[in-house]
Amino acid sequence: MLQSSFYRKIQFSFLIFILLxxxxxxxxAYITIKRTTMDKxxxxxxxxxxLMTKDIEKLLDDISFASHFYVQNVEIRDNLREIQGMTGIHTFDDFNKYTKIRNSYDQVSINALNKYVRLFLVNDTGFIVPYMDVGSGQTLPQMESDWKTVKPRIVLDNPTSIQWLGTVAGSGPDKDTYYYLSRVIRDSxxxxLLGTLMIGISSTYFDPxxxxSTSGQFTLFEKNGQRIAGNASIAYSEQELPRKQGERNIRSEAVIAQGNWKLVYETPEKTATGQITQTFFVSAMAVAVFIIMFLMLSFFLARSLHRPIRKLQRIAHQFGEGNRSIRFPDKGRDEISDLGRSFNSMLDEINGLIAGIETEQEQKRVLELQALFAQIRPHFLLNTLNSIKCSLYVSDDRLHGRMIDSLSxxxxxxxxxxxxxxxxxxxxLLKHYxxxxxxxxxxxxxxxxxxPAELERQPMPMLLLQPIVENAxxxxxVDKEEGGSIALTAERAQDRIMIRISDNGRGMSDGQLRELQAVLNQDPDQQSSYRRVGLLNVLQRMRLTYGMSAEMGMERSESGGVTVRLSFPIQPSEGESHV
Incomplete structure (x- = not known):
């Protein structure tokens, strides 16, 4: 593997400034073209x-005309009066009346009035006169079943307008859903009540x-969101049907005012943009192949540049191991040769720097000897203090002699x-302090x-208790005029030692004690920002010496001051051992 990164920089520059x-x-361009295609x-x-809405509106216009014709036509009204109260065809006269009603249908022309449209009249007793006979694919039992379903939806006191009754699930062999409209006919x-004109439109009627459309799908809904016809996967609104992740359809809607119907047309986005996406990915693969070819070519070119650089590296390594006479053979006039000459100049300068460092090292050894000699001065200071103490005692100045003794x-x-x-x-040491x-x-x-005598020789770090007394x-x-006292007590609790340092000073508030105790209970990393470093220093030294079981606590003393509690495992003193 090549260790030089020069060729990698070239590759990176190519990626940034050309390929990117x-x-x-x-x-x-892909996003723009895709967006434009979707807009179109x-x-x-x-x-x-x-166009589809106009065809449906034409059908509804025909139905509306038919309903108005039956309401306004005098002859049909007379025929309906004749079958008032009729429950069936029992006589030849009943058959003639039935035939008159059947013949009146021929005066109405409804677009595509065939087996997919059910047209029948129902008199006041529920007797049905169908438009088409059994041979047309529509049976009288089917009509009777539909009539029983939609009859509760009809407002008989409303003869002035068409009533939109909604859908009825198919009961026949075709299982088609029918959407029914009705017009109540009353004697003027x-x-x-003379009768009710029923018009049912099958969902299959809209299939042609x-x-x-081969690119999209239609669905026709009534105003309450019930599907009349079309694809069942299309929802009444976009929020009602969750799509799969990454799936999107182009949706268009139109409202048919006569029945307050909604016609929805959806086209999958991939239908419109599939070819564009495919072309984009093919181009992306071609770019990827080009990148791979460039990387391979740059690798071989970099090898020819790497050899002299590798040679420079070996020379630097040998120079570092002590061969200060080695140099790069700077034959040639290319950039590598210029680099080699600069490298040789640098080695010459390094030789000069090494010579200077050796001189500085010699001077540093002299300074270290002087520093060792300076360590004798504290002992000189102690001896001087001891001489002053002796002079004070000889002069019978025992007070200042004790002060010097405590300071020493x-x-x-x-x-x-x-x-x-x-x-x-x-x-x-606390007494001297x-x-x-x-x-x-x-x-x-x-x-x-x-x-206790058994704890007097208990090992502990030097000056562990002094910061606590200093805080007290x-x-x-600091502001107390009368005399004060500090008490140091120690006791053994099983395998631990408990030390209490209490004072009768001005103390701390309960809030301050809780805050300080919370800081002491924190992790060491969180304690670094607290300003009272003396107490934290004591706690850290305890944990370094006795482990993380060492504890420190703060509480109010009986005299109103502060009590600091220290607890840590007992360690055997010199000469003792655990059995």
């Missing part, structure tokens, strides 16, 4: 929908119209902060220590 614009322009398809669908003189003790502790200490030694703070701040603080002095007694 080509892909971008092609994608934009929507316009074409709307035109087809308008007495107002009595709807099947004429703390200084020794700070110098050995990484060494282990004991609980008893820590309590002694309080003596110095009393002198500095003109305080009269007292320290009481109560440590700085925050608890």
């Amino acid at each position: 614009p080509i892909v971008t322009v092609s994608s934009l 398809m929507e316009a074409a669908n709307q035109s087809i929908l308008q 003189e007495t107002g009595s 119209y709807f099947s004429s 003790s703390l200084l020794r502790a700070y110098m050995r902060v990484n060494e282990p200490s004991t609980l008893l030694s820590e309590s002694v 309080l003596e110095i703070m009393n002198m500095r701040n003109d305080l009269a603080l007292e320290l009481s220590v109560r440590i 002095v700085v925050h608890g007694f």
Whole structure:
């Protein structure tokens, strides 16, 4: 595998500045053409929908004319009066009356009035006079069944307009759904019911119209969303039927005002844009093949550039291993030779820098010796403080002598902060610290220590307790004029030691105590932003020494100050062992 990235940069530049614009322009062109095609398809669908709407409106106009004819024609009204109260054909006279009604149908011309359109009259007793006989494919039982279904939907007191009754599921062998319209006919003189004109349109009637379009599908709905005819997969509205992901149809709608019907025409988007999409993907595959060919060609070209660069790399490696006399053979006038000459100049400069570094290293060793010598000065300071203390004691100035003694003790502790200490030694350091703070701040603080003998030699980090006492002095007694006290107690609880440091200072509010306790209970990463680093430092040193089971707590002391609780596992002191 080639380690140089020079040829990769060339490939990347080619992809960014050549192929990316080509892909971008092609994608934009595809989107634009697709959108334009869909707009044209929507316009074409709307035109087809308008033509289909006119044909349906023509059918409804014929039906409306027929209904008005039966209402207005005097002869038909007379014939209906004659069959008033008739329940069937029982005599030859009944048959003549029945034939008159049948002959009156010939005066009405309804477009495509055939077996897909049911036309019959029903008198006041429910006796049916059909337009077509049994041989036409429509049986009287079917009409009677449909009449029983739609009869409750008819408003008999409304003879002035066509009533749109809705669909009736097919009961015959064809199982076709029929949409029924009715017109109530009443006697203009007495107002009595003469009959009801029923017109049923089969869903199959629309099939020749709807099947004429090969690119889309039609569906006809009534105003309540009930499907009259057409494809069952088309919904009344786009929100009612969820599509599969990525599927989209071009939808056009038209309302037929006479029946308040809605005609919907949908064309799958892939029908309009399928060829465009296919062409786009073929072009994309051709571009992909071109990219692969370019990458292969660039790989072989890069190998010829990589060899001299690899040679430069080997020279640099040998130079790094100590062969400072090696150089690149800069024969030729091409760019690689220019690079080799610059590389040789750089090696010469590196030789000069190495010589200078060796000189600096020698100077650094001298400085390190001086730093080691400077470490003796703290011992000189301690010896000086000890001499001052002796002079003070000789002068019978024991107060300042004790101060110097306490200061020397703390200084020794700070110098050995990484060494282990004991609980008893820590309590002694706390006394020395309080003596110095009393002198500095003109305080009269007292320290009481109560440590069981078995815990006096308990190992613990040096100066672990001093920051806690320092917090008590700085925050608890800074403004307190009368004397204060600090108590240090320790006790053993099974395999753990419990240390309490209490003061009678000004204390803290309950809210401050809860906030501080919440900080102590947080993860170490979240504690870094808290300003009281002394307490967190104590908790972190405890966890580094005793593990994550080490705990610190804060509470109000009985005297109104603050009590700090420390708890950690007991460790065996020197000379002890666990059985």
